[in-house]
Amino acid sequence: MPKKRPEGIKDYTGPAGGWGALKAVAVALKAQQIVSRGAQTLLKSNQPDGFDCPSCAWPDPKHSSSFEFCENGAKAVAWESTARKIGAEFFAKHSVSDIWQQTDHWIEDQGRVTDPLRYNAATDHYEVVTWEEAFAGIGAGLAKLDDPNQAEFYTSGRCSNEAAFLYQLFVRLYGTNNFPDCSNMCHEATSVGLPKSIGIGKGTVSLEDFDHADLILSIGHNPGTNHPRMMATLREVARRGGKIVVFNPLKERALERFESPQSVVEMATFAATPIATSYLQVKVGGDAAALKGICKALVAMDTAEAPVLDHAFIAEHTAGFDALVADLETAEWADIEHASGLGRSDLEEVARLYAQSKATICCYGMGITQHRTGTSNVQQIANLLLLRGNMGRPGAGICPLRGHSNVQGDRTVGITERPSPLLLDTMRDVFGFEPPRADGHSVVESIAAMRDGHAKAVVCLGGNLAIASSDPQACAQGFRNMDLAVHITTKLNRTHLLMAKGATYILPCLGRTERDSQDGGVQAVTVEDSMSMVHASRGFLMPPGENVRSEPWIVAGIAKATLGAKGGIDWDGYVADYDRIRDSIEAVFPAFKDYNARIREPGGFHLPNSAAERIWLTDTKKANFIVSPKLEEDESTRDPSVLRLTTLRSHDQYNTTIYALDDRYRGVFGRRDVLFMNAKEIARLGFAEGDVIDVTTALEFKRADRIVQGLMLVEHELPDNCCASYYPETQPLIALEDHDPQSFTPSYKSVPVQIRRAGADDGAERVVARAGVAGRLTSVKA
Numbered sequence: 001m002p003k004k005r006p007e008g009i010k011d012y013t014g015p016a017g018g019w020g021a022l023k024a025v026a027v028a029l030k031a032q033q034i035v036s037r038g039a040q041t042l043l044k045s046n047q048p049d050g051f052d053c054p055s056c057a058w059p060d061p062k063h064s065s066s067f068e069f070c071e072n073g074a075k076a077v078a079w080e081s082t083a084r085k086i087g088a089e090f091f092a093k094h095s096v097s098d099i100w101q102q103t104d105h106w107i108e109d110q111g112r113v114t115d116p117l118r119y120n121a122a123t124d125h126y127e128v129v130t131w132e133e134a135f136a137g138i139g140a141g142l143a144k145l146d147d148p149n150q151a152e153f154y155t156s157g158r159c160s161n162e163a164a165f166l167y168q169l170f171v172r173l174y175g176t177n178n179f180p181d182c183s184n185m186c187h188e189a190t191s192v193g194l195p196k197s198i199g200i201g202k203g204t205v206s207l208e209d210f211d212h213a214d215l216i217l218s219i220g221h222n223p224g225t226n227h228p229r230m231m232a233t234l235r236e237v238a239r240r241g242g243k244i245v246v247f248n249p250l251k252e253r254a255l256e257r258f259e260s261p262q263s264v265v266e267m268a269t270f271a272a273t274p275i276a277t278s279y280l281q282v283k284v285g286g287d288a289a290a291l292k293g294i295c296k297a298l299v300a301m302d303t304a305e306a307p308v309l310d311h312a313f314i315a316e317h318t319a320g321f322d323a324l325v326a327d328l329e330t331a332e333w334a335d336i337e338h339a340s341g342l343g344r345s346d347l348e349e350v351a352r353l354y355a356q357s358k359a360t361i362c363c364y365g366m367g368i369t370q371h372r373t374g375t376s377n378v379q380q381i382a383n384l385l386l387l388r389g390n391m392g393r394p395g396a397g398i399c400p401l402r403g404h405s406n407v408q409g410d411r412t413v414g415i416t417e418r419p420s421p422l423l424l425d426t427m428r429d430v431f432g433f434e435p436p437r438a439d440g441h442s443v444v445e446s447i448a449a450m451r452d453g454h455a456k457a458v459v460c461l462g463g464n465l466a467i468a469s470s471d472p473q474a475c476a477q478g479f480r481n482m483d484l485a486v487h488i489t490t491k492l493n494r495t496h497l498l499m500a501k502g503a504t505y506i507l508p509c510l511g512r513t514e515r516d517s518q519d520g521g522v523q524a525v526t527v528e529d530s531m532s533m534v535h536a537s538r539g540f541l542m543p544p545g546e547n548v549r550s551e552p553w554i555v556a557g558i559a560k561a562t563l564g565a566k567g568g569i570d571w572d573g574y575v576a577d578y579d580r581i582r583d584s585i586e587a588v589f590p591a592f593k594d595y596n597a598r599i600r601e602p603g604g605f606h607l608p609n610s611a612a613e614r615i616w617l618t619d620t621k622k623a624n625f626i627v628s629p630k631l632e633e634d635e636s637t638r639d640p641s642v643l644r645l646t647t648l649r650s651h652d653q654y655n656t657t658i659y660a661l662d663d664r665y666r667g668v669f670g671r672r673d674v675l676f677m678n679a680k681e682i683a684r685l686g687f688a689e690g691d692v693i694d695v696t697t698a699l700e701f702k703r704a705d706r707i708v709q710g711l712m713l714v715e716h717e718l719p720d721n722c723c724a725s726y727y728p729e730t731q732p733l734i735a736l737e738d739h740d741p742q743s744f745t746p747s748y749k750s751v752p753v754q755i756r757r758a759g760a761d762d763g764a765e766r767v768v769a770r771a772g773v774a775g776r777l778t779s780v781k782a
């Protein structure tokens with residue numbers, strides 16, 4: 001008899017994709033009341049003449065079929081092009097304290113913001129103001145700071161190259177490099193780690209390489225949910241006999257079996273394609289050890305008679321090989337097995353598969369980067385690929401799965417808190433001013449500066465910074481300390497409810513799907529995908545209101561109000577015709593040669609990638625093998641009550657945006673208040689599935705308010721000593737100081753925690769408390 005599961009928990013036995021995905025698209029469109037408008041919108045996404053899907057950064061195939069959208073892309077588009085709107089009436093009716101009491105899902109679901117707003121502390125309401133009033137207030141607030149370094153300028157990765165470039169120009173003219181950016185919480189380990197290894201902080205493969213790879217190593221990412229269009233690529237690899245080896249503590253359904261919603265045959269026959277050849281359930285945070293084990297096994301297999309390493313490549317193209325081998329030789333198998341949770345024979349088998357593969361691609365995501373060892377994890381992936389020359393040839397290379405649809409482009413056009421001297425010199429030469437030279441703040445450093453009273457103003461170009469960052473206690477304090485907070489946004493979210501002690505403004509902007517008309521006519525913007533392809537994106541839906549403006553227009557408005565004539569920039573000229581912004585981008589970044597001409601070609605163009613051409617822009621002018629630190633001792637082995645928590649996205653969310661409370665492939669419906677653990681571990685700690693527990697931070701960062709209350713234990717296949725839960729509900733457990741020291745990426749995916757029994761379940765609505773941020777995040781019973 002099947003075991004009885006707690007409320008909202010079911011066994012999910014089907015493949016990923018399939019009819020469930022199509023049904024979910026219909027439900028998402030209906031919920032946003034845009035059935036006919038939405039269907040038409042979707043047909044334009046990721047088409048040569050359409051808009052770039054705002055959901056993920058997976059590239060578009062050469063010949064976009066009219067099906068080049070996916071379930072989660074559809075949800076993102078539906079969420080943006082919703083018919084619901086909030087303007088003066090909504091904000092007159094609801095005080096900020098009232099809105100605060102609502103769930104995050106409710107807050108965003110109210111619809112698109114249609115007017116500029118300023119908070120009135122006397123009434124506790126946001127009130128509609130004119131754009132002139134908003135710009136005047138913001139400009140005066142920024143201009144009066146003693147030191148420009150007291151302002152923080154956040155960017156979330158949905159913003160276009162054009163908006164990002166104007167933003168960095170404005171901020172550098174203003175006088176700071178404080179550019180906290182969502183990539184600081186995401187692929188910063190890639191941006192910091194890979195330049196030292198291979199001389200460029202980006203992936204080296206293109207989509208065509210997947211047609212030529214024998215082996216795909218897929219580490220720490222969940223494409224069925226987060227990059228669904230990638231599933232078509234993995235399915236093709238699997239169907240032509242390519243091997244796919246997965247490293248993931250959770251059994252993610254799409255990586256096991258996938259049914260293509262675009263394949264008539266699979267849909268009609270329910271015949272899913274098996275994806276993973278082997279599925280290794282590495283311990284949370286155990287990848288460093290696993291990668292070391294594979295490298296060690298590979299080096300041990302290499303003999304003069306039967307070499308498995310690419311010695312010619314190593315000699316010609318790399319540095320540091322001997323030091324790497326020496327380190328691998330000293331690593332003990334017992335330590336590797338213990339830290340990775342995987343057996344030596346399994347890792348040796350992966351090494352064998354790898355040795356047999358003529359061309360290998362390694363794909364990875366947040367399971368690799370969001371650890372204290374994030375940067376060295378990325379470098380170890382590079383080591384593994386370099387050992388067999390799998391870099392810069394067809395079918396081979398490194399493939400970081402980027403997050404936001406233009407997070408890579410924002411970086412390329414200058415959003416960086418640690419700018420190179422070359423970037424600053426070129427900015428000086430092109431624009432005739434001396435940009436600030438000192439490094440600025442990343443996200444963790446910005447939040448600390450805000451919390452500790454060093455920062456006085458914050459401007460957020462998109463995103464939901466206070467909820468996306470670790471340590472909501474620090475974030476809430478930080479935002480409330482501000483003299484000025486400005487949010488450029490499509491929708492309302494909880495960060496906008498953390499009122500500055502001075503002024504708080506919300507400025508409503510257009511989304512990707514919408515027509516952007518300026519004096520020079522209808523404009524297109526450009527974005528760069530995960531594989532360095534730059535292409536145009538043109539929205540066509542009518543904006544949700546006449547007061548909603550484009551991001552470049554808003555950035556230029558703030559710049560004019562703050563800087564006046566300083567710098568002599570023709571902001572209005574830029575806004576009238578975005579071709580002029582692109583001309584300036586090209587002037588600063590020569591890789592964008594003939595930018596305006598080339599984005600008019602269908603599909604856009606590819607930015608040069610030095611490592612893909614085996615040009616190594618490193619200190620040694622070679623690709624560097626970088627020895628990883630000694631295997632970190634797993635604290636939980638010293639204290640068996642300590643578990644390692646990893647924080648995940650559900651299938652129904654986009655980062656902090658919760659579309660709905662289901663996580664279909666993991667069998668969770670109508671709730672997010674769960675902690676996944678394996679059945680044996682639940683029993684070992686004296687609990688049963690369905691028990692309600694509180695989770696606290698353990699070890700170094702333990703603190704009384706680092707607690708999340710009222711989570712329900714759910715059995716899920718996970719390694720021992722590990723547990724998993726949803727982001728952002730578990731944010732209060734993660735200390736701001738718990739991050740990778742090299743890249744400052746928060747350690748979102750290995751948080752030491754303990755669990756204890758919560759109050760008895762009385763059937764009342766349970767709330768996931770956010771310590772220090774009174775109010776609820778996601779109520780359980782919708």
Ligand SMILES: Nc1nc2c(c(=O)[nH]1)N[C@H]1C(S)=C(S)[C@@H](COP(=O)(O)OP(=O)(O)OC[C@H]3O[C@@H](n4cnc5c(=O)[nH]c(N)nc54)[C@H](O)[C@@H]3O)O[C@H]1N2
Binds near residue numbers: 223250287368655
């Ligand atoms: N629909 C949708 N699409 C998205 C997003 C979204 O929220 N929703 N977010 C976008 C953004 S910004 C990003 S960065 C990407 C994120 O895309 P992913 O990188 O796929 O993100 P996550 O869901 O955080 O988790 C990744 C996987 O890592 C595994 N994992 C957890 N800890 C470990 C570990 O220690 N080792 C290993 N090997 N694996 C581990 C988890 O089980 C999970 O399967 O997706 C982008 N696309």
Ligand SMILES: Nc1nc2c(c(=O)[nH]1)N[C@H]1C(S)=C(S)[C@@H](COP(=O)(O)OP(=O)(O)OC[C@H]3O[C@@H](n4cnc5c(=O)[nH]c(N)nc54)[C@H](O)[C@@H]3O)O[C@H]1N2
Binds near residue numbers: 182404465512731
């Ligand atoms: N515990 C834990 N924390 C994490 C992660 C994790 O895996 N675990 N992942 C991290 C990662 S990878 C990332 S990238 C960050 C995400 O951090 P952010 O990028 O800051 O967060 P999002 O939730 O993507 O931001 C959503 C908000 O963006 C606004 N928005 C949407 N579209 C637009 C637009 O077109 N223009 C503008 N101006 N605004 C828009 C809306 O107000 C929406 O509420 O979170 C990080 N936090």
Ligand SMILES: [Mo]
Binds near residue numbers: 185186187402403
């Ligand atoms: Mo991300």
